[in-house]
Amino acid sequence: xxSRLAASVAALGVALAVTAGVVACQSQPAADFGAPAxxxxxxxxxxxxxxxxxDGRPPRTATTEAPARLRxxxxxxxxxxxxxxxxxxxxxxxxPPSVDRVGWxxxxxxxxxxxxxxxxxxxxxxxAEGKGAFFKLGALNAGDxxxxxxxxxxxxxxxxxxRERYRKTAIPLDKYFxxxxxxxxxxxxxxxxxxxxxxxxxxxxxxxxxxAP
Amino acid sequence: xxNLSLRRAVTAGAVTILALGGAAALGAGPAYAKANSQxxxxxxxxxxxxxxxxNGKKTVPNFQPGKxxxxxxxxxxxxxxxxxxxxxxxxxxxxxxxxAEVPGGAxxxxxxxxxxxxxxxxxxxxxxxxxxxxxxxxxxxxxxxAAPAVDIRAGGKPVFEGVTNGKEGKxxxxxxxxxxxxxxxxxxxxxxxxxxxDLKEGTATIVYAxxxxxxxxxxxxxxxxxxxHSAPGGVPSxxxxxxxxxxxxxxxxxxxxxxxxxxxxxxRLATGRR
Numbered sequence: 001x002x003s004r005l006a007a008s009v010a011a012l013g014v015a016l017a018v019t020a021g022v023v024a025c026q027s028q029p030a031a032d033f034g035a036p037a038x039x040x041x042x043x044x045x046x047x048x049x050x051x052x053x054x055d056g057r058p059p060r061t062a063t064t065e066a067p068a069r070l071r072x073x074x075x076x077x078x079x080x081x082x083x084x085x086x087x088x089x090x091x092x093x094x095x096p097p098s099v100d101r102v103g104w105x106x107x108x109x110x111x112x113x114x115x116x117x118x119x120x121x122x123x124x125x126x127x128a129e130g131k132g133a134f135f136k137l138g139a140l141n142a143g144d145x146x147x148x149x150x151x152x153x154x155x156x157x158x159x160x161x162x163r164e165r166y167r168k169t170a171i172p173l174d175k176y177f178x179x180x181x182x183x184x185x186x187x188x189x190x191x192x193x194x195x196x197x198x199x200x201x202x203x204x205x206x207x208x209x210x211x212a213p
Numbered sequence: 214x215x216n217l218s219l220r221r222a223v224t225a226g227a228v229t230i231l232a233l234g235g236a237a238a239l240g241a242g243p244a245y246a247k248a249n250s251q252x253x254x255x256x257x258x259x260x261x262x263x264x265x266x267x268n269g270k271k272t273v274p275n276f277q278p279g280k281x282x283x284x285x286x287x288x289x290x291x292x293x294x295x296x297x298x299x300x301x302x303x304x305x306x307x308x309x310x311x312x313a314e315v316p317g318g319a320x321x322x323x324x325x326x327x328x329x330x331x332x333x334x335x336x337x338x339x340x341x342x343x344x345x346x347x348x349x350x351x352x353x354x355x356x357x358x359a360a361p362a363v364d365i366r367a368g369g370k371p372v373f374e375g376v377t378n379g380k381e382g383k384x385x386x387x388x389x390x391x392x393x394x395x396x397x398x399x400x401x402x403x404x405x406x407x408x409x410x411d412l413k414e415g416t417a418t419i420v421y422a423x424x425x426x427x428x429x430x431x432x433x434x435x436x437x438x439x440x441x442h443s444a445p446g447g448v449p450s451x452x453x454x455x456x457x458x459x460x461x462x463x464x465x466x467x468x469x470x471x472x473x474x475x476x477x478x479x480x481r482l483a484t485g486r487r
Contacts, residue, residue: 095449
């Protein structure tokens, strides 16, 4: 091989490595799309008439309807949904330990919500059980169909409008757990680089879907 | 990465502009502009409906015992409050409080109740509307009855002890239903309850013990303040590592090929020159 040819090969190699590096870096956030349209609640019409008076008997909380199943045809996913809350030890979302189940945040909006973010989180994988229900969540695209099945078999169809990835330290969770604004379904899992020492992923992957027209 | 940090920079810039704009707008406004206070009126005097006057204006007509009115949005300042029998002239008020101080930006409950001696009184309480941790609910219990000191128990265990008229006990608890009752302080003599309290996540439930022990008219009135919820601390949803780099592998692969090519070329270059 002539030295000129060898130099060209080296140059091509460097160019490829640099390009790939730059594209790899840029492609991570660029792979995101959409920004969930989060609108505030319509401001109630200023009522000039009278002061509202309520009964002071102890309130009975209206039970929020729990979704029973989550279906995502594009991922060939049909998973059971558990109603979950907070892990008392950590203050984190109590994602069901079983990786083939997903968890609905029972303190937030429920199946028939007219406003706010219905949150369902699931494992991308686990050391004990392997790939999770949301292993491919990050592969969803705009327009993909997501169906939530209610307690009585009723279905509510949603359509993916956004997929975002955030470092866990920077994710705006308040936005995704908002109880006001337009009704939407928020799916959350883990993603990004995995730290084998702490056994944690660096990022969260968030998919937002709105009720299908 | 680059895009992400750029996006962050833009967001930060926008936030800065908003903040400056906000500051400018505030600066242009009157210097005393302060957020209004939210004032809720609670009726805890058994057997007597009233008209509530604020600064001489009838604000809550024919207000029934056990009811909760409001919130009224009131600018900071001093207010004259009067309670009359429905339809009576303000001069014949049952109870008046002049120059009641309302601070700015507070959430206040103004409670008409009996004091420890059984006389009508109007007591303001400032409500704790600090955000709750995810999964938690706030329980506030207020003694507003003509009764001695009491203990308030949840699930049979005292949570607030020795609470006297005009005082409150307060705790942030796990959301859910608790069975609560009220006993004479240091005893098992139940004066109220038990009642199931549904403590909703992200909500403050305020329970007023009202009425008179002597007249056997003790009862409870409740008020709730919602919207105090927070998001969970995080969403840990994977510890296997199988999804590391999901989707971006091809570019790492091409990068690796490039580095190998470069190394190969450089090696040939070096050996060729020898």
